Amino acid sequence: MKSQTLLKSVSLLSLLLMFSCFKDKKTEYASAEEIPVSREMIAELTAPPHVPAPVGKRKAKKLIVKMEILEEEGEITDGVRYVYWTFGGSVPGSFIRARVGDEIEFHLQNHPDNKLPHNIDLHAVNGPGGGAESSFVAPGHEKVFSFKVLNPGLYVYHCATAPVGMHIANGMYGLILIEPEGGLPPVDKEYYVMQGDFYTKGANGERGLQPFDMQKAVDERADYVVFNGKVGSLTGDGALTAKVGETVRLFVGNGGPGLVSSFHVIGEIFDKVYVEGGDLVNTNVQTTLIPAGGAAIVEFKVEVPGTFILVDHSIFRAFNKGALGMLKVEGEENKKIFSGELMDNIYIPEGPGIQTMPTTDEIKESDIPAKSFAEQMEFGKQIYGQTCIACHQSEGQGIAGAFPPLAKSDYLNADVDRAISAVLHGLSGEITVNGEKYNSIMTKQMISQEEVANVMTYVYNSWGNNKTVVTPAMVKKVSGK
Numbered sequence: 001m002k003s004q005t006l007l008k009s010v011s012l013l014s015l016l017l018m019f020s021c022f023k024d025k026k027t028e029y030a031s032a033e034e035i036p037v038s039r040e041m042i043a044e045l046t047a048p049p050h051v052p053a054p055v056g057k058r059k060a061k062k063l064i065v066k067m068e069i070l071e072e073e074g075e076i077t078d079g080v081r082y083v084y085w086t087f088g089g090s091v092p093g094s095f096i097r098a099r100v101g102d103e104i105e106f107h108l109q110n111h112p113d114n115k116l117p118h119n120i121d122l123h124a125v126n127g128p129g130g131g132a133e134s135s136f137v138a139p140g141h142e143k144v145f146s147f148k149v150l151n152p153g154l155y156v157y158h159c160a161t162a163p164v165g166m167h168i169a170n171g172m173y174g175l176i177l178i179e180p181e182g183g184l185p186p187v188d189k190e191y192y193v194m195q196g197d198f199y200t201k202g203a204n205g206e207r208g209l210q211p212f213d214m215q216k217a218v219d220e221r222a223d224y225v226v227f228n229g230k231v232g233s234l235t236g237d238g239a240l241t242a243k244v245g246e247t248v249r250l251f252v253g254n255g256g257p258g259l260v261s262s263f264h265v266i267g268e269i270f271d272k273v274y275v276e277g278g279d280l281v282n283t284n285v286q287t288t289l290i291p292a293g294g295a296a297i298v299e300f301k302v303e304v305p306g307t308f309i310l311v312d313h314s315i316f317r318a319f320n321k322g323a324l325g326m327l328k329v330e331g332e333e334n335k336k337i338f339s340g341e342l343m344d345n346i347y348i349p350e351g352p353g354i355q356t357m358p359t360t361d362e363i364k365e366s367d368i369p370a371k372s373f374a375e376q377m378e379f380g381k382q383i384y385g386q387t388c389i390a391c392h393q394s395e396g397q398g399i400a401g402a403f404p405p406l407a408k409s410d411y412l413n414a415d416v417d418r419a420i421s422a423v424l425h426g427l428s429g430e431i432t433v434n435g436e437k438y439n440s441i442m443t444k445q446m447i448s449q450e451e452v453a454n455v456m457t458y459v460y461n462s463w464g465n466n467k468t469v470v471t472p473a474m475v476k477k478v479s480g481k
């Protein structure tokens with residue numbers, strides 16, 4: 001009896017041994033710590049949305065990273081300036097790409113023109129403060145420390161100098177990717193996207209140089225929530241691109257400092273998500289949570305052409321605070337996968353009869369005509385708040401690269417019939433508003449002619465426009481009915 005149990009446990013043990021041997025075969029070394037480094041190499045660093053070349057099959061190396069800290073003024077949105085503190089001159093900071101087993105010699109350089117000391121905490125480091133203590137560096141100095149890369153994954157790095165929250169809020173964060181031995185499987189397109197929340201003394205859109213607001217940051221009342229440091233960095237000319245049939249990999253980080261991201265791409269499903277940037281791969285995901293100070297790798301194949309919108313699905317952040325980016329996909333339509341609109345049928349719940357469709361083509365009887373300019377403004381403001389605000393924003397400022405401004409819009413002020421037509425019939429194709437090109441679609445607005453007159457009057461008599469009064473008769477003329 002006894003010998004039998006012994007035999008059993010011995011065979012179990014050898015099985016276990018075999019299994020662990022097999023596991024170790026993959027890396028050849030018992031642990032990442034033992035992977036030897038061959039030569040030295042200067043790390044390629046890239047500004048967002050670009051990433052350095054994949055590590056592929058290269059051997060572990062001594063990788064020299066030279067990161068320069070720059071404090072510099074930039075624009076967070078049109079007319080709103082902000083002093084960013086950056087790793088490498090961009091927000092998020094330069095992307096670092098390494099492999100397991102690399103020995104990273106990190107040079108943190110604080111530019112002599114900077115005003116403050118800084119440091120770096122890399123979540124890819126096994127060591128106190130993630131390197132923060134060893135890298136604390138005054139303006140005009142360079143600190144060097146080194147670490148062995150043990151764990152694969154996508155990691156956040158950030159400044160950890162007091163007040164830590166303020167350094168992060170000003171843009172001091174970025175991503176470091178540690179690829180496993182042999183590299184990640186190749187894909188067609190790779191991009192670097194990182195969310196961050198910003199807190200300014202003035203409200204969202206308030207012009208001029210805006211200082212950081214500590215109290216709002218403590219309360220987590222963000223004025224801006226953005227991808228890649230500013231409103232509109234991934235729209236218009238900054239949009240990400242791909243071709244139909246390609247697989248896109250996004251390295252997505254969240255610098256915070258305060259908010260968690262519900263990362264989503266409108267019109268796509270993530271085929272794969274490396275959850276929290278680690279080894280666990282989830283498949284067929286609609287929205288993935290990215291904690292502040294965390295990351296995820298998402299991958300998806302694009303099947304049809306079009307513009308796919310990247311958002312934080314805490315959706316007011318996307319449409320009102322800036323967390324909106326674009327992926328433009330070109331190529332052949334595939335009607336089998338997505339048909340587009342096939343029909344616009346008349347739907348009558350009570351069955352066919354002598355009912356009429358309320359459309360923009362005729363004035364609804366329920367519309368009470370405005371009796372005065374003041375009433376037109378009041379009704380118009382209501383319509384604006386119900387329909388136009390979602391895209392053109394509360395002060396008519398629009399969203400850079402996506403929705404043109406109505407405030408001080410030269411396009412609007414130049415031609416009233418053309419503007420009325422945009423609302424009545426919709427508008428698409430390239431237009432130029434205040435020197436910026438837009439090439440998007442505004443669908444026709446389902447409001448009556450009376451309402452069009454009111455909302456246009458409101459728009460023309462707000463935000464520095466030319467004070468045209470639009471009458472229902474003018475709308476009727478443009479509608480041709």
Ligand code: HEC
Binds near residue numbers: 391405423433438
């Ligand atoms: C779903 C988003 C959306 C809504 C809602 C919307 N628009 Fe637009 N609007 C756009 C887009 C996009 C364009 C630019 C179209 C293009 O690129 O050709 C535009 C263009 C315009 C323009 C001409 C360009 C300019 O900036 O002067 C006017 C005027 C305008 N819209 C007025 C309105 C009014 C008034 C409403 C509400 C009744 C409204 N829009 C509702 C998206 C929208």
Ligand SMILES: [Cu+2]
Binds near residue numbers: 117159
């Ligand atoms: Cu700092």
